Amino acid sequence: MSEKVKLFDLSKCIGCRSCQLACKQWNQLPASQTVNWGTYQNPPDLQYNTWLLMRFQEISDGNGGVKWIFRKDACMHCTDAACVKVCPTGALFHTKYGTVSLDVSKCIGCKECVIACPFDVPRYNAEVNKIAKCDMCFSRIDATLEPACVKACPTDALIFGDKKEIVEYAHARAEELGGDASVYGDQFVGGTHLMFVLPDKVPVYEKLPENPRVPVSVIAWKDWLKPLSLIAAGGVLAGSFLHYIIHGPKDTSGNGDAGKGGGE
Amino acid sequence: MEMPAREGVNKMIPQKGMIKVSDSFERIVHWCLAISCLVLIITGLGMMFRSFNFIGIPFGGMTNLKLVHNFVGLFFIPALFFAILVWWREAGKFKFPDDLEWIKVAGGYLWHVDEVPKTGKYNPGQKAFFWAVAFFGTIMVITGLIMWFPLDLPREFVRWMYPLHALGFLVIFAFFFVHLYLGTIGVPGSAQAMFTGYVTRSWAEKQCPLWLEEMEKSGKLEIYGQNTIHVQH
Numbered sequence: 001m002s003e004k005v006k007l008f009d010l011s012k013c014i015g016c017r018s019c020q021l022a023c024k025q026w027n028q029l030p031a032s033q034t035v036n037w038g039t040y041q042n043p044p045d046l047q048y049n050t051w052l053l054m055r056f057q058e059i060s061d062g063n064g065g066v067k068w069i070f071r072k073d074a075c076m077h078c079t080d081a082a083c084v085k086v087c088p089t090g091a092l093f094h095t096k097y098g099t100v101s102l103d104v105s106k107c108i109g110c111k112e113c114v115i116a117c118p119f120d121v122p123r124y125n126a127e128v129n130k131i132a133k134c135d136m137c138f139s140r141i142d143a144t145l146e147p148a149c150v151k152a153c154p155t156d157a158l159i160f161g162d163k164k165e166i167v168e169y170a171h172a173r174a175e176e177l178g179g180d181a182s183v184y185g186d187q188f189v190g191g192t193h194l195m196f197v198l199p200d201k202v203p204v205y206e207k208l209p210e211n212p213r214v215p216v217s218v219i220a221w222k223d224w225l226k227p228l229s230l231i232a233a234g235g236v237l238a239g240s241f242l243h244y245i246i247h248g249p250k251d252t253s254g255n256g257d258a259g260k261g262g263g264e
Numbered sequence: 265m266e267m268p269a270r271e272g273v274n275k276m277i278p279q280k281g282m283i284k285v286s287d288s289f290e291r292i293v294h295w296c297l298a299i300s301c302l303v304l305i306i307t308g309l310g311m312m313f314r315s316f317n318f319i320g321i322p323f324g325g326m327t328n329l330k331l332v333h334n335f336v337g338l339f340f341i342p343a344l345f346f347a348i349l350v351w352w353r354e355a356g357k358f359k360f361p362d363d364l365e366w367i368k369v370a371g372g373y374l375w376h377v378d379e380v381p382k383t384g385k386y387n388p389g390q391k392a393f394f395w396a397v398a399f400f401g402t403i404m405v406i407t408g409l410i411m412w413f414p415l416d417l418p419r420e421f422v423r424w425m426y427p428l429h430a431l432g433f434l435v436i437f438a439f440f441f442v443h444l445y446l447g448t449i450g451v452p453g454s455a456q457a458m459f460t461g462y463v464t465r466s467w468a469e470k471q472c473p474l475w476l477e478e479m480e481k482s483g484k485l486e487i488y489g490q491n492t493i494h495v496q497h
Contacts (some may be wrong), residue, residue: 052285086426089326108327110311110404115414124415129327221427229434236438238392240445247374250451254466 003098003163004141005185006150007170008072009197012157012175014159015040015054015070022152023052023074026137046073048125052149057206071196071205072149072158075100075121075134081191082214083113083122085222098163099136099193108210118189118212136193168197173197188212276460278385280489283476285385285468286461293350294458296343297397300336304404305437307333312433337408344401355386355394355474361485363388385475389446400432462488 024031034042041056057069077099084092084100091106092113109129113122122131137147145151146160159166167186174197175182184202185195189212202210238249292482310319310329320329348356365381366388372380373389385393407425416491447454453467468476479485 040316088314089317090314106326108311108325108330110330110411111414112411112426115419115426120419150268171266217427221430225427225430229312229430229437231435232438233441236441240441240450243373244445244449249449250373250470252451252453252464252467252470254464254469 004136004160005166006077006136006147006158006160006164006194007166007197008194009157009159009170009173010069010071011173011181011197012155014101014155014157015056015068016154017054017151018154019158020050020052020054020147022148023134023259024050026140026148027051046121046123048132048236051075051132051166059204066253069200069205071208072194073207074149075136075186076119076189076212077134077136077193078118079192080214081189082116082118082154084216085214085218086112086116086188088112095138095142097136097138097141097193099138100133101135101138102131102133104130104132116174116215118209118215120207141209146223160167161195163191170195170197189214233257267436276456276459278460278488281465282462282488283465283468284461284470284486284488285457285463289462291458291461293343293346297340300340300343301436303336304333305433305440307336308433309390312430334408334412337405337412340401341405344397344405346402348398351386351394354384355391358388358391358396359384363391381412382473382480383471383475385472387471393439393443395397396435400435402434403428406434 023029029051032043032047032049034044036042037044039056041054043050043053046053052072052074055069055071055073057071059067059069061067079094079098081092081094081100084094088110089092089106089108091103091108093101093103095101103131107130109124110130111124111131113131114124125129137145137149140147140239141160150158150160159169167183170183170186174183177197177199179199180201181197181199182202184194184198199207202208274281300465306319307323307329307348309316311326311333317326320326323329325334325453327378362381366383369375369377369380371383371389407429410422410425414425447458453464454471457463460483475483
């Protein structure tokens with residue numbers, strides 16, 4: 001089965017939020033009460049019941065005018081996924097499409113993925129003691145459908161398909177746009193399965209890390225200390241056994257040549 | 265010289281002439297720490313390695329396993345506190361240069377040494393164990409509590425709690441087996457110090473000669489069957 005990638009082309013987005021709504025509908029996610037804080041961005045951030053959020057930004061266009069930015073924020077579906085690496089129960093897992101899915105029944109609410117994720121995506125739901133995040137509509141893509149957000153997009157700002165074709169298209173599109181346009185997603189964490197075509201430089205976008213990576217702490221923890229702890233314990237066990245059969249136990253009986261040899 | 269306990273006699277039952285090395289409070293603290301530590305190791309392993317997830321089954325699933333781990337961790341806190349309090353004086357302070365001499369010959373535990381420097385109640389190896397437990401036990405408590413409630417603290421800070429917790433596990437897990445070996449078959453006659461509180465005189469002469477001399481000199485030594493009033497241990 002080939003890897004699938006969802007591409008978000010910011011230059012084509014009109015900020016209608018059909019995707020955000022479609023996500024809520026398909027995944028049957030309730031809404032939370034929010035307050036108007038002077039932006040179209042609502043809710044303010046990703047939530048356990050908002051797996052896809054359109055981020056609105058207003059920046060200067062350099063000519064005294066205003067430029068609007070609409071950026072889709074959701075799980076990036078990393079190939080080197082920190083969340084999958086830290087999940088103690090395998091609740092978070094890679095699907096055959098390369099996306100990261102969640103088996104809710106296995107989630108123990110430890111929040112380790114929340115802390116590890118370089119994109120700050122997983123959200124904790126205290127009410128059910130589980131985490132929640134976008135699974136790129138696994139049930140849909142496994143039935144050869146496109147994700148709900150892609151289905152709802154009226155301008156083809158969101159497209160979905162085989163990785164090879166999408167990556168090729170993304171780079172062609174960035175070239176077509178020219179200027180500061182670039183492709184975001186295939187150059188780090190082993191390649192993400194949600195990718196962007198960005199018209200502006202990466203730092204322009206809010207909450208978009210320039211060089212996301214699996215945190216060093218996660219590598220130290222999972223790749224070094226975990227195996228090392230078993231090696232250390234095994235070494236000590238083997239060492240104790242060897243000590244017993246080579247050096248022998250300490251003679252504390254007070255018999256015979258007590259005080260000599262046998263190791264005081 | 266007292267008669268050493270005869271061969272074939274069950275030393276787990278104090279015999280006349282045996283020496284008291286630990287009181288009941290020490291023994292209770294020891295086992296509270298030991299049992300909570302063991303449960304934490306087992307439940308922790310269940311979460312640390314996905315291949316050990318089956319450890320969650322008798323607990324009714326991994327969510328309950330985590331709950332048990334967290335709450336036994338709460339029990340571990342006072343156990344650790346009292347352990348540090350109880351053994352701080354005798355095992356917490358290295359005495360130089362005597363301890364250095366002992367360390368140079370590894371206490372005679374690793375190769376043949378004609379004369380091992382005499383030690384007090386605890387030798388430098390045991391002192392190192394005390395420090396490993398005190399230091400890394402405290403690390404486990406602090407990192408563990410933060411890992412329990414990780415959401416409201418700076419993310420980059422919380423991220424380092426996990427490898428620190430794993431490092432503490434590495435040290436404690438390794439020392440656990442050393443402690444188990446030396447407390448049982450490695451140094452025969454030791455285990456009863458933590459069960460009945462009494463050891464043979466020959467054991468005390470070898471394991472804590474300076475302490476034995478000091479106690480005898482000050483008349484504080486408690487010998488089984490010799491004290492006029494024997495307090496139930």
